[in-house]
Each structure stands twice: as structure tokens, then as C-alpha cells.
Amino acid sequence: MRRVRFCAFLTALLLTAPAFATDSWQSLQQQAKGQTVWFNAWGGDQAVNRYLDWVSGEMKTHYAIDLKIVHLADAADAVKRIQTEAAAGRKTHGSVDLLWVNGENFRTLKEANLLQTGWAQALPNWRYVDTRKPVTEDFAIPTDGAESPWGGAQLSFIARKASMPTPPENPQALLEYAKQHPGKVSYPRPPDFTGTAFLEQLLLALTAQPEALKKAPDNTFAQVSAPLWDYLDKLHPLLWREGNDFPPSPARMDALLASGSLNLSLTFNPAHAQQKVTRGELPADSYSFGFHDGMIGNVHFVTIPANASASAGAKVVANFLLSPQAQIRKADPTIWGDPSVLDAATLRAEEAKQLSAQTPAGLPPVLPEPHAAWVNALEQEWLRRYGTR
Template sequence: MNNKMFKSAVLSTLAMTASSWSTVVSSETFDNTQWNSVLEQANGQTVYFHAWGGSQEINRYLQWAGKELKDQYGVNFNHVKVTDIAETGSRLLAEKAAGKHDGGSVDMVWINGENFKSMKDNALLYGPFVSNLPNWQYVDKSLPVDSDFSEPTEGLEAPWGVGQLVFIHDKQTLNNPPMSYMEMLNYAKAFPNKLSYPKPPEFHGTSFLKSLLIDLTKNDPALAKPVSDADFQGVTKPLWDYLDEFHKVAWRGGKQFPAGTAETIQLLDDGQIDLAITFNPNAVYSAQANGNLSDTTTAYAMNSGALSNIHFLAIPWNANAKAGALVAINFLLSPEAQSRKGDISIWGDPSVLNKQYLTGSAAKTQQFKSVAEPHPSWQSALEQEWLKRYGS
């Protein structure tokens, strides 16, 4: 059989497997024959995984995962580091516009929120596939694993971890941190040049804007609905009024902002700012273990709670290595991989599995009171308005 015929046969087999998987089955009744076929096709494939690359801890974890996938399944796993997954969404849209419906350049993506909705709305995702993964049986179904920023996932993305927006401070230099956003503003005025946040549209910066808006508006009901011009101006006015005041006394006079969470942690460690920001409550432990923060640092959430969501893994509709991506996602949902990911000395990302399947510190991580994300349409509107007001 020549290469062209072999490739056609493999794609045909995978298409039949995917078609048969479209019927949702329970974790107890998944077809071993189908999964064995996926494993055979995955062996030797190269998976290009587009994911944020701004954390040394996460990058090292993915290097470990890549070695395990190679050793256990013969899958080559390449982490393509991106600063904003929206860039990957634009690439996929361009491939679709060009009629590239197979052999795509992206095999897996780390997404949630607005990026998921955009990819879903533009039919850029493969599936449904999630409930047929062998390791789906370990997932904690009490978590909102079937909804992403209020958007139904419909089996198009697999839950990977739980994120919460929290702050890190050093107890030696700041024993009594601000417990509300109004206290944060007062602290910034009392101690100018000591607080900041990442520059939107960087993920953590935009998350800060959303959390602040929810708090200032007492979670206005409009935030749970698609944004409208009529709602946006009135609902967001308290946010811009707050930031106008905050920036005057923020780090570097609000004229410059950290590039992301890693820079806020570095600035905290250098003593330039008093609060770092992260979407992982356990990030402080891995940063301490790697010598990036002192042992006197700790994470906390505002009294009102922490903006919370689940982050997911998905496969583009035209992925070149669909079988390899399925195997990679299934592995990343295994108790072994989730326990390592949740280890506070490695990454510390809270797991989506039932705790009975986890080992070590991953089984003991605590979560803060949860504050739900607004409708994903608010994200882009907030970013555009922020850039118009403060981006120059």
C-alpha cells in the first residue's frame, strides 16, 4: 500500500471511529475495541498542542507529560507556546477560509471562555468526544464540567483543571492585605506605586477587570447575559471610575503594566509591588519550591470570593493527529497526570477528578468561595474599552 492509500485508510478508520463515538455512552460501557483502534492510530503521530507558555512550572509539567506520552503510547507531544490562544483561533479561522479541512497545523488547544465560544460558533472543534474517553469515569461530575462561562460544552472540550483568581502577598511586608476592591483602592492611595495588574487583553489582566466589575456592581444580572451597547455603558461606569482613580496611584503611575502573572510574581519578590495575581490558588507553593517566592508568601481571595472557572482541552476539526490528541487528552485526565499536575511543588493546579483518585498534595488542595464568570461576550467588550481608554 502506498503512502497516499495508507493515509486514506487511516483517516477513514478514524472517521468511522469518530462517527460511532457520536452516540454518547457511559464510562462503564465505552467500547475497548474503538479505543484500541485510536491507540494504534496514535502511535507515531505528532501532536502540536497550542497552550499558554508564560509559566515555567506549567512548561516543565508539559515536558514531563510529553515524555510519558512518548514512552507509554509512542505519541510525540509538542507544546507550542502562545501568549494568547485567540491567536490560534485566528489561525484556525484562516485555515477554514482556505478550505484546509484536514492536515491542520493545530492538534490540541488549551481554551475556555470567549475562545471556546468563538471556536464553537465557527465550527472549529472536533467532537463530541469527551464522555467516551476512558478516563472520563474519574472526573468529578459535581463540578460544572459541561458548561464553560455559561456556554454548554456539548462534549467538544474536556475539563482539565479548576482556576480561581487570587492574590499573593508576603506576610512579612504586608500582614493585613486588602480584603475587598475598595480596600485595595484605599491601600493604593495610602501606599502609591505598590499595586498593579497585568495589561489586558492578557488573560490575568482581563480576569482582574471582570472580577472588579462583578464586585463593584454587586454582580449585576446583565453580566450573565450577552453584552449589549445599552447595558455596557451603564454597567461598566463604576469600573472605569475606579480605574481612573487606581491608575493615578498604581505602579509606575498606571502608565505601564506587568505583562502577566509571572511578572507580577517577580515584582512581588523584588519588593516593587505588594500583591501578585494568579489564577491558581496553589501557584504560590510551586513558586516557593522553585525559589521564585519566599516562604513567607501566601495566597488569598477577596471576602466576596474568587472569580472561578474550569479550563479545558479541545481538538480542532481539521487536526492532523486527532488520534494522538485523543490519547494525549485522555492521559492528561488520568489519576497519574492529574495528581502530578495538582502537586503543589510542581504546578498545583486544582484537579477536575474526584479526590478519591488523587494522591499526594493534589488530594488536599483547598478552593476559595466561587464567583461565577460573566457571559463570555463581556470579555471582548471590556478588553476593547480598556485598550481605548488606557492602552496607549
């Protein structure tokens, strides 16, 4: 077994891009000492915020880096700030050193050449990354080493056994459940990213042209997306508040589920329900599920703006986020429950055992997200059709 594990580890090393040379990484760590790194991250979940507080403490204790967390309501806010600085000619000393990002926001920054590239796969801890996951592309956009993977995600429903003993296996079954339980189903209002992901999930399941979703939408958008709007036209009158209002966030949906106002919530974390039950924030009979044919999933990343003030410190933080210690802690549902991006076969036996114990079992197949350009296209059409109600 040890020989097999060593061979897998060696193979992983050989397949990865060249890492920082030992002396250059040590030099970079010395450069990072004493730096203040401004890490802009979504702040909408207290478990995430507590985890980042722990990361900040570790960076201060072991690396002499002052990691400051900027809690964002939406990563797009930081993207706009980076764009504004670029427009003003601020090529150095930017206000964002590290950004939690993926999807449309990454595409926006990459296409404008506002990110550092070529560094992610050179991080020493890249050797642990599971390269079978989509860690070198983001919503079908090549990362070109501009993003370091941080965690996995998969869209998941949350329900209670008392009100949904048998979960719907597909969109049609969900529609039937909504007919039988009017007012008890909803989804977050787009452009909340989970609400938009729900639209993408339905589109993947309903469209007759799934191949079209692998590239940016074109003049076939109306034809490709027509089944989605037909479905929503049937679903919306059955929703909470008859589809005239939508919960603003997954957190609000969790609260409505806990109070019995809704029978369904949504999350991008398959371990979310277990985490909330453990903390007493959801009833004990809450559980996660997905459609039988699969649920969309992705990898979320951290990235470094081209004008970052503390580039060295940001790389050291990104590398720490990929460490077995940090990934195992993050995957623990009692702490955060965010799926790891590491390959257990590259870890020491005890670390591999710990990581495997934190990996949810029985998840549906992971479906790739549509091309990043579908996000804005779907959101704009949704707002045109339903946003003024």
C-alpha cells in the same frame, strides 16, 4: 468506608455519558500509535513547560505517540491559525491537533464550527471527573463535548506578610491599601487574560446588576459597567507608575513583588505562591488570598480542531491528561500546582489521599465567570479609556 466509596464511584459512572466501547477505544489507541500530535499550549510558565515535557515523555513511552508542544504567548495565536486554515479550505491535515483553550477563544472556534464535538465525555477517564465543577460549560457557553477539562483555576492575589500583613477583603479595602501605599499596587495590562480577569472580578463585586453578566453584553453595557470605570478612575493614579504603565504579565508582577517594587501580584492558580516559594522564586513570606465574598474561577480545557491531522492521538493525550497519575502530578505545587478536575471519591484510596493532600485549603468561594462575550467588551472599553496613556 470502602462501600461508600464504591457507591460514589458507581453513581459517577451511571451519571456520565456513554464512554467509548472497550474495543473501539482499543482500536483508536492502535490508530494513534506512531502519530505526531501537535499540542498548542500557553508557554508562559516554566513549571507548566516542564510538566508538558513529562507528558510528552509518557506519551512516547506508553502510547508510541510523538507529542510535540508548541509554546504559545497567547492561545489566540493558534485560534487565528485555525481560522486561516479554514478560510483557505484546509479541512484536513491542520497544523493544530490539540489546543489548551477556554473562554473567548473557545467561543470563537465553537461558533464557527471549527471544533470536533461529542468526544470529551466519551473518554474512558471521564469517569473520574468531578461533574459538580463547570466541566460542561465554558464561560457560560455549553461545551457540547468539544472540550475535555484539564484543570481548575481561581483568580488569586499574592502578597508578602512583611508588606501586607492583613489582606484586603474587598475592592474598597484594596483601594484604601493603594492610598496608603502609593505605587505599590498594579495589575497586568489587558488583554493579558489575568488582567482582564481582574476587571471581571471587580465588575462582579461592584456592579448593581450582576445578573446581566450571565449573558452577552447589550445596550445596558455602559450602565452595568459604570461602577467598574469609576473605581478604576480612582485606583489608577495610586498604582505603580501612576497607572501610566502596567506590567505586561503576571510573571513580571511576580518579579516586581520579589524585588519589592510591588506589594501585590496576581495569578489564576491558588497554589502559585507556594510553588514559587518552594522554587525560591518568591520570598518565603509570600502567600495567596482572595476577597472575602469570593474570587472568579473556571475550568480550563483541551480541544481538538475539526481539521486536526492526528485526531486519534489527540484523544489519547486528552484522556491521559485526565488520568489520576497525571492529575495528581499536576496538582503538586512542587511540580505545577494546577488544581485537579477529578472527584477524589471516584479514585482508589491511595490516589484520593494523594490528590487531597495537593488541594489548597481555605480558598475563598468560587464565583462563576461572566459570559465569554464580556471579555472583548471589557478589553475594548479599557483600551479606549486607558490604553493610550
